[in-house]
Amino acid sequence: MSDIGELAARIEANTRIFQDYLKKHDLPMPSHEVKFDQKPSTEQLPDDVAVAQTTAIEDSYELRNLLMGPAGSMLDASSELKALSLQFILRFKIHKLVKPGETMTFEEIALKCNLDALDTRRLLRMGMAEHIFQEPQPGVVAHTAASQALADDVLLASWLDMVVQELWPCYSKLVDSITKYPGSEEANQTAYSLVHNTTLTAFQLWEQDPVRAARMGDGMSYWKKSPGFEPEILTTAYDFSNITTFIDVGGSHGFISIALARQHPHLKITVQDLPATIKSAKAQGFPPEDVRDRVSFMAHDFWSTQPIEGADMYYFRLVFHDWSDEYCCRILRQLAPALIPGSRILINDACVPPWGLSSPYQARRLQAVDLTVKCFSNARERAEEDWRALFRKADTRFKFLAVTMPTKSALALIEAEWSP
Numbered sequence: 032m033s034d035i036g037e038l039a040a041r042i043e044a045n046t047r048i049f050q051d052y053l054k055k056h057d058l059p060m061p062s063h064e065v066k067f068d069q070k071p072s073t074e075q076l077p078d079d080v081a082v083a084q085t086t087a088i089e090d091s092y093e094l095r096n097l098l099m100g101p102a103g104s105m106l107d108a109s110s111e112l113k114a115l116s117l118q119f120i121l122r123f124k125i126h127k128l129v130k131p132g133e134t135m136t137f138e139e140i141a142l143k144c145n146l147d148a149l150d151t152r153r154l155l156r157m158g159m160a161e162h163i164f165q166e167p168q169p170g171v172v173a174h175t176a177a178s179q180a181l182a183d184d185v186l187l188a189s190w191l192d193m194v195v196q197e198l199w200p201c202y203s204k205l206v207d208s209i210t211k212y213p214g215s216e217e218a219n220q221t222a223y224s225l226v227h228n229t230t231l232t233a234f235q236l237w238e239q240d241p242v243r244a245a246r247m248g249d250g251m252s253y254w255k256k257s258p259g260f261e262p263e264i265l266t267t268a269y270d271f272s273n274i275t276t277f278i279d280v281g282g283s284h285g286f287i288s289i290a291l292a293r294q295h296p297h298l299k300i301t302v303q304d305l306p307a308t309i310k311s312a313k314a315q316g317f318p319p320e321d322v323r324d325r326v327s328f329m330a331h332d333f334w335s336t337q338p339i340e341g342a343d344m345y346y347f348r349l350v351f352h353d354w355s356d357e358y359c360c361r362i363l364r365q366l367a368p369a370l371i372p373g374s375r376i377l378i379n380d381a382c383v384p385p386w387g388l389s390s391p392y393q394a395r396r397l398q399a400v401d402l403t404v405k406c407f408s409n410a411r412e413r414a415e416e417d418w419r420a421l422f423r424k425a426d427t428r429f430k431f432l433a434v435t436m437p438t439k440s441a442l443a444l445i446e447a448e449w450s451p
């Protein structure tokens with residue numbers, strides 16, 4: 032519970048720390064204006080400044096809700112309407128239509144998109160109220176920093192496109208899906224399957240639709256580029272001195288394994304993924320020359336028995352968060368025949384903090400991810416006790432070791448040992 036006066040004072044103090052740092056290092060001040068000569072971003076802030084920035088964001092969110100009052104904050108639909116305007120902009124690629132530094136009228140945009148001019152204006156002005164585009168003169172549309180970022184950063188645009196076209200319609204069907212399929216752990220009994228009127232899983236649907244699959248792939252690349260996902264976090268946070276054979280299950284193009292092989296030359300690594308992914312990795316020249324003697328690629332479906340027996344470590348990064356407990360147990364059980372006493376299982380995935388320890392702003396983000404994976408595949412985000420329970424449920428011969436949270440990491444290391 033916070034007092035609005037205290038919140039305001041804290042916001043002021045933390046904003047000043049952030050602002051002073053920007054001034055001192057001649058970095059651009061936050062603004063909605065497009066800056067084509069933008070200096071390097073502020074992502075590399077020192078820890079104390081980053082904490083000040085985050086705290087100011089969290090406190091402003093709380094202050095805003097308190098100032099609006101209980102009814103006012105519930106009635107505020109700004110994020111839904113921001114998603115609506117983004118859906119419109121991204122569907123018709125208006126961020127690309129308006130060229131950098133130029134302008135277009137609402138009528139010109141409507142004509143190019145084969146749309147009604149009044150509807151175009153209404154939807155764009157909704158975005159403008161959120162600083163996505165601006166109207167420098169009546170009837171004229173120009174970029175802001177946000178709309179220009181959509182045009183400049185293809186991966187950002189793909190991520191948001193995936194959110195507003197694929198995901199956002201699912202939220203409105205989640206209550207229907209949990210009513211229709213109470214407690215279901217099946218990946219095809221979801222809000223996503225109701226929206227798309229299909230018995231396929233989202234993954235199967237993407238496989239059949241190259242445009243959707245590409246948008247999803249690019250969107251995921253954007254997400255994985257964000258701070259906290261850097262491969263160096265794993266390569267330096269874990270002591271690999273007792274590990275020689277390392278299997279990266281569902282390892283895609285070996286992004287983590289390649290970094291790991293460079294950092295730890297003694298490791299012998301196999302990246303496993305579905306045949307199509309392995310084929311595309313090899314076609315793109317993976318693994319690179321410098322680690323080719325230590326990193327190999329192998330097609331393996333994790334719903335079938337693990338073919339590499341007795342490896343020191345089986346590693347899963349961002350695999351379990353796609354699946355319900357029932358299916359995660361199946362993945363773990365398919366490992367069992369290959370394991371020898373002491374084999375390690377290392378899961379690199381989110382571990383949510385106990386409820387009540389996060390700020391409302393953080394809690395909102397964590398719940399959003401949890402509900403998003405629920406919508407897509409009936410998966411879930413897990414807290415430490417959920418990870419422990421998962422290994423116990425899969426097979427009592429898994430000995431749960433620990434959950435550790437490397438500094439500045441978005442993902443935890445969840446470790447177990449085969450101990451028959």
Ligand SMILES: C[S@@+](CC[C@H](N)C(=O)[O-])C[C@H]1O[C@@H](n2cnc3c(N)ncnc32)[C@H](O)[C@@H]1O
Pocket residue numbers: 255280281282283284286287303304305308331332333334347348349350353
């Ligand atoms: C969210 S991605 C994570 C990729 C990689 N571990 C990373 O952290 O960048 C999930 C991966 O699981 C793979 N996958 C999905 N189903 C699979 C299966 N049945 N067997 C093996 N891999 C699978 C996907 O192809 C994809 O590469």
